Amino acid sequence: MPILPCRNAALSVLMVPKSLTITMVMDMRNDARALLEKLSRQDFRYKQFEDPYTDMELWPVFEALLKDERITGNGGNNVEAKRLPEPRRAAVERRPAPSKPAGSFLGQYSAPQASAANEPGRPQGDAVDLRNFLGKLGQAKS
Amino acid sequence: MTIIAVHSPKGGSGSTLIAARLAMSFTSRGRPVTVVDYTRQDTLKLHFGMVPSQTIQPWRGAEADAPVVGGVRLVKGYGSHMAPEQLIQDFSGGDKSQLFILDISSSDLEVRREVSQFADLNLCVLEPTPAALTSLTLLDEGQSVRELQNFAVVLNRVDEQYKLSRHCRRFLAELLGEQYFGIVRRDEAVNEALAQFEVLEKFAPHSVVLRDVTALTNMIEAYLKGEPVVGSEGVDAPARRAV
Ligand SMILES: Nc1ncnc2c1ncn2[C@@H]1O[C@H](COP(=O)(O)OP(=O)(O)O)[C@@H](O)[C@H]1O
Numbered sequence: 001m002p003i004l005p006c007r008n009a010a011l012s013v014l015m016v017p018k019s020l021t022i023t024m025v026m027d028m029r030n031d032a033r034a035l036l037e038k039l040s041r042q043d044f045r046y047k048q049f050e051d052p053y054t055d056m057e058l059w060p061v062f063e064a065l066l067k068d069e070r071i072t073g074n075g076g077n078n079v080e081a082k083r084l085p086e087p088r089r090a091a092v093e094r095r096p097a098p099s100k101p102a103g104s105f106l107g108q109y110s111a112p113q114a115s116a117a118n119e120p121g122r123p124q125g126d127a128v129d130l131r132n133f134l135g136k137l138g139q140a141k142s
Numbered sequence: 143m144t145i146i147a148v149h150s151p152k153g154g155s156g157s158t159l160i161a162a163r164l165a166m167s168f169t170s171r172g173r174p175v176t177v178v179d180y181t182r183q184d185t186l187k188l189h190f191g192m193v194p195s196q197t198i199q200p201w202r203g204a205e206a207d208a209p210v211v212g213g214v215r216l217v218k219g220y221g222s223h224m225a226p227e228q229l230i231q232d233f234s235g236g237d238k239s240q241l242f243i244l245d246i247s248s249s250d251l252e253v254r255r256e257v258s259q260f261a262d263l264n265l266c267v268l269e270p271t272p273a274a275l276t277s278l279t280l281l282d283e284g285q286s287v288r289e290l291q292n293f294a295v296v297l298n299r300v301d302e303q304y305k306l307s308r309h310c311r312r313f314l315a316e317l318l319g320e321q322y323f324g325i326v327r328r329d330e331a332v333n334e335a336l337a338q339f340e341v342l343e344k345f346a347p348h349s350v351v352l353r354d355v356t357a358l359t360n361m362i363e364a365y366l367k368g369e370p371v372v373g374s375e376g377v378d379a380p381a382r383r384a385v
C-alpha cells in the first residue's frame with residue numbers, strides 16, 4: 001500500500017497504512033480530511049508530524065560541526081587570503097560568495113574561535129553558543 | 143554551455159539519482175543535456191531504464207559510445223583518458239544551450255576539485271545523517287564549506303517521520319543560507335523503478351522525488367540566471383512558509 005506524503009508549507013502530513021505504524025489520530029486538517037474522503041479512508045490513518053521549526057534539539061554533532069573551521073571558516077575574515085577558484089571560463093557570470101545567514105550569527109560564533117587560536121588563555125568552548133544558535137531556530141517560527 | 147557537477151563527500155547519498163533526475167528534468171524543459179558518468183559503479187544508466195548488461199564504453203572520441211536515452215546523452219567519463227574539460231569541449235560543439243551534468247564519485251576528490259574550478263554549480267548531495275554531515279569537513283582542503291564558490295547542498299532521502307531528518311534539514315538551512323537548495327524526499331519507488339528497469343516518471347508519476355526535483359530544478363535555473371534563489375525553505379523560510 002502506498003505511503004502518501006502530502007506537503008504543505010506549514011506542516012508535513014503523511015498518510016500511512018494502518019498496518020505499518022501506530023499513529024496518533026488528532027484533529028485533522030481540512031485538506032487531509034478531503035484527501036482521505038477521496039481515497040478509501042478505512043485504509044489510512046492520519047499522522048501530523050511536529051513542525052520541524054519547533055522541535056529542534058541540541059544534537060552534539062550539530063555543535064561539533066558549528067565549531068569546525070572546515071565548515072564555517074573563521075567567520076569569513078580571511079576569505080581573500082584563501083585560494084579562490086580561478087575561473088578558466090567566463091561563460092556564466094559568477095555569483096558573489098553566499099552571504100552569511102541572517103544576523104551573521106555564524107560569524108559571531110566563529111570569530112572568537114579564530115582568536116582563541118591566537119590567544120591561548122581563551123577557552124575554546126566560548127566560541128560557539130549552540131543554544132543561542134538553536135534558540136534562533138526556534139524563534140524562526142512565525 | 144552550462145556545467146553542473148553533482149558530488150557527495152559520502153558514498154550512497156544519492157548523487158547518481160540526483161544527477162539522473164536533474165538530467166531528465168532539464169531535458170523536459172527543452173534543454174539539450176549530456177550526463178557524464180565519472181563513477182565506477184555504472185548505475186547511472188539504470189535510472190534511464192537501461193539494463194545491467196548494456197554497457198557504455200569510456201569516451202575515447204567516437205560518437206557511437208554516447209547513447210541518447212529519453213533525450214539525454216549518456217557519456218562514460220570514468221576510464222576515459224581525457225580531462226573533464228576536454229571531454230566537455232568535445233561534446234559542446236560551441237552550442238551555448240548545452241547543459242552538462244557530471245556525476246562524480248564520492249571518493250574521487252581529484253576530479254571533484256578539477257571540475258569545481260570551472261563548473262557553474264557544484265551540487266553537493268547529503269543525507270540527513272551524522273555521517274553525511276561529518277563528511278562535509280573533508281570536502282575541500284583549501285576552503286571551508288561556507289567559503290566555497292558556486293556551491294550548493296541538497297538534502298536527499300529526507301523522511302519527515304524521523305526527528306533527525308527534520309532537524310538536519312533545519313540545521314543545514316540555517317547553517318548554509320543561500321548555499322542550501324532544499325530537500326529531495328525519500329521514496330522507495332526510486333528503487334522499485336530501477337528493479338523494474340523503468341524510468342521513475344513512468345513507474346511512479348506521482349513520486350515525491352519528481353516533485354522535489356522539479357523544485358530543485360527551479361532553484362538551479364534561478365541560480366544560473368543569477369536571480370535570487372527562492373527556495374521552499376532557508377534562512378527566511380518562515381515568510382515563505384506562509385504561502
Ligand atoms: N530520494 C531517494 N529515495 C529513495 N531511494 C533513494 C533516494 N535517493 C537515492 N536512493 C537510493 O539510494 C541508493 C544510493 O543512491 P545513489 O544515487 O547510487 O548514491 P551515490 O551515487 O551518491 O553513491 C540507491 O539505491 C538509490 O536508488
Ligand SMILES: [Mg+2]
Pocket residue numbers: 157158159181183247
Ligand atoms: Mg553514484
